[in-house]
Amino acid sequence: MGSGGRRRVGVGRWNGWVQVTPAIQVNGVTRRFAKPSGEVFTALSNVDVEIAAGSFVSIVGPSGCGKSTLLNLIAGLAPADSGSIRVYGEALAGLNRRAAYMFQQDALLPWKSVLENVALGLEFRGINRSARAATAADWIRRVGLEGFDSSYPHQLSGGMRKRAAMAQAFLVDPDILLMDEPFSALDVHTRLRMESELVSLWSGTGKTVVFVTHDLEEAIALSDEVIILSAGPASKVAGRFSVDLPRPRNLIDIKTEPRFQEVYRVIWKTLREEVLKTHV
């Protein structure tokens, strides 16, 4: 512990969850890549993160700080070179079966219709066609895509594709939702609406969300806790901040509230240093 100046700034208070097994425990994780030139690039160095079950946590950092790498490690899509990851107390080996993943880029299967795409998780679990169609249709309605069941992804707008991807992820009823800048490709207004929909789909489900973004405003508006990663290479945790803005939050207007701005100023102080360290 204690690496990378881990600290809790008193923006909010922690209560209750401390004794419960965290959803995700990342202990001393290091991840290196071999560059094409043969050099070794250390993306993450000795990272410790603990994410409480049921919380919405954002990971924020300057570009190239290994946010996505960390998320991929938690997903089990890539192995850590050292250190350990525990998911609800169990050591992670291979894919994280309790998590769904929403990707930054479009990851819907272009050759499947919206209905088939949304139902994909059930199809992989061997659920029969009519059962999965019923469940998928329900989720398609919940994300506001009624009438587009038989459309192919290329026929949808960017926002609609994200809705379908959200339904696809939620439908498998994961305990953990991993989101890698899912809305970064959208325009500001579409993005705001998608954030609201995400929070309303999530709230009350008890699911743990790990949300990677480079946008501190987005992170604060959505999250219970914001984790700042230091500038790469060899990123570590530069700070953890709890966000005690009351829920339900009105995401459309929250950024103008004084309390939001206060939180923002505190966290920005830490993030600012890291951003300025980054070579662009």
Next chain:
Amino acid sequence: MTGKRSIRIWQAGVGVILAGSWQLAVSAGLLDKFFFSRPSDIAVRVWDQAVSGKVWPHLWTTSLEAMLSFLIGGALGVLSGFVLARRPFLSAVLDPYIRVANSLPRVVLAPIFLLWFGLGVWSKVALGVTVVFFIVFFNTYRGVREVDPAIVSNARMLGANERQLVRHVLIPSALSWIFSSLHVAIGFAIIAVVVGEYLGASMGIGYSIAQAEGVFDTTGVFAGMTVLAIFVLAVGALVQRLERRLLRWKPPQQGSADL
């Protein structure tokens, strides 16, 4: 002037101009009829052969050979493309052998295949397979390797096992590559079997061309070529229809003329 209709009209126009100038050049004595024949003679010959039924057994043999080499070579190509794309070690080991095999000019194999498989259908099929296989193999290999990694990760996170990954992600993703190779493969399969027939056979369009050439019957040679061309176009149109059905999820490509 870019509608489907006007494209068709212009296409026909180009054909009329080409055939017309050929016809005129022969009539005017610029081209020797003995060596160049005439479009009108060729058309009459094709028609006669079709009506008299002389061409059909040859066409049937050639198309049977082409189809067999297409099916066998295509199946082997898709299969090995998939296996090697999924097994990098195996593909690295076999790489030099595949290169050597692919760099062999196929014509030199024809006499060997004649010795091995005789004058009948199978020596031509063998020759066709060696051509089709590599085209389909390389495209399948590339198609599988170039699958969007985000889509693969997404399917895996949603719980796909290896078999489901192949069925729902890799095959559909490779399909557009495989299809573009099938267009080429069909043409090459026909060329290969015709070359095989030309070098030694008792049946087929290639054989009939060789026969016509043996008696300096230029019209017969061109008639054989015309029949082949019509056949290749018809088969190509069939593949395209199948492709359009199977790839209907694809966004329409810009500027793809309806060929």
